[in-house]
Amino acid sequence: MAEVRNIDTRERILDAAERLFMAHGYEGTSMRQITGDAAVNLAAVNYHFGSKESLMQEVFRRRLDWLNEERMRVLNEMEQAAGDNPLKPSQIVDGFFGTLLRMADDKERGGVTFLRLLGRTLTEPSEFVRTFLADEYAGVMERYKAALFKALPDVPKAEIVWRFHFMLGATSYAIAGTDALRVVTDWQIEASDTVDRTDRLVPRLMSFLLGGLRAPLPQFGSPAEDADVKVA
């Protein structure tokens, strides 16, 4: 086979798609915008990826494969070092969310653009992307949930799952953040803060997440339903 007239046609499409899906969403981005931004022919997407849906999936797979492998690697390493002892919650949270957030500095892996795309996509339950993400995430989630159960034996498992969910939300906003934040505050605090995003954002968010994860358990009002939830 003749190898590639222009190696980075695929990559250029993926980069443009990542950027545009982040900015305007999946439905809000047209093939003509993508191929225009990438400076390739309109038919190139269908030739290289088959369809717009497949392109979207490839945009995610390119980043998530690495991310979830890295999360697995970090967790394995920590558990091996700990032996039979449970990990500290701060370790687990850092392994999952810290690994994600540190992608922001890694331009080679999409940087802040991909993180924002991921954050916004998690709240857009379009069927084909949801089932795709569910598959990509299933294994990692299972392992990290198990680690948290072991680290926090006194906290009901349902409570941990909920708090994991809350942590995901806080993290998504922290990422999608700088833009969405402006919605809600006039935001004149430190204009220089766009620079040191991860330097300061990561410890800030970590404190918040751990504070939430380890908060006192809630008191449920009505006695009828306070038998606590069992996890399957």
Next chain:
Amino acid sequence: MAEVRNIDTRERILDAAERLFMAHGYEGTSMRQITGDAAVNLAAVNYHFGSKESLMQEVFRRRLDWLNEERMRVLNEMEQAAGDNPLKPSQIVDGFFGTLLRMADDKERGGVTFLRLLGRTLTEPSEFVRTFLADEYAGVMERYKAALFKALPDVPKAEIVWRFHFMLGATSYAIAGTDALRVVTDWQIEASDTVDRTDRLVPRLMSFLLGGLRAPLPQFGSPAEDADVKVA
């Protein structure tokens, strides 16, 4: 003027739009879906609202006007009762997020459908809806931020703004929740949990938010992995 052949044409359109925008997003929802679901003529949206954009804005205004007035009312009431004393953080958080979450039970005000729409829209920075939301929110945000500054005089203001942001994210996910959560966990926990959403979700989320808000301040020097976090 002749009064309305069918009073609820407008309302039926707004209800259908709210539901569909929640499920498929703004770009992902067509006029034909909306008018079809609402069982009105295709031209009715343009006749009553002018355009699709104006319809979207009206969908939000219908709910947010009440919500933000209610938030103001609650805050005024609490501050009056407190005199010169600062409010408790838990009061402020409940006034802002509790008031929002309790809308889930109020079918008269959109219930859980509107909350999910709001949650997902906050991560979709489409220009026309962002500037619109910014205006709707500006006044309330200012008041609640001021209340938090006063309640937490030892916490740097920038830190409070960030944590407010994190709380918004956790809340959005908690709302948009049940669907997005399935992305990330297989989630066979209590199928009955869709029923008592607010009964249990509110105290759960409140504990988490307060734990995060009152977490120890982050250490910026080194990556935050030293002493394990103590809860306030």
Next chain:
DNA sequence: TCGTGATTCATACGTTCGTTTGAATCATAA
């Protein structure tokens, strides 16, 4: 050098989009 398969290109297809139009239908006031 030429032939071959991979890639790019211009162009077009059929659909669906948001919006507009002008006539038909309704409710009310005179």
Next chain:
DNA sequence: TTATGATTCAAACGAACGTATGAATCACGA
């Protein structure tokens, strides 16, 4: 009852959408 203005309706508009096609162009092994 009739006139009037508000609302509904069926139909159509041009534009933009994702995708498909077949010819042109390229890189490279023989």
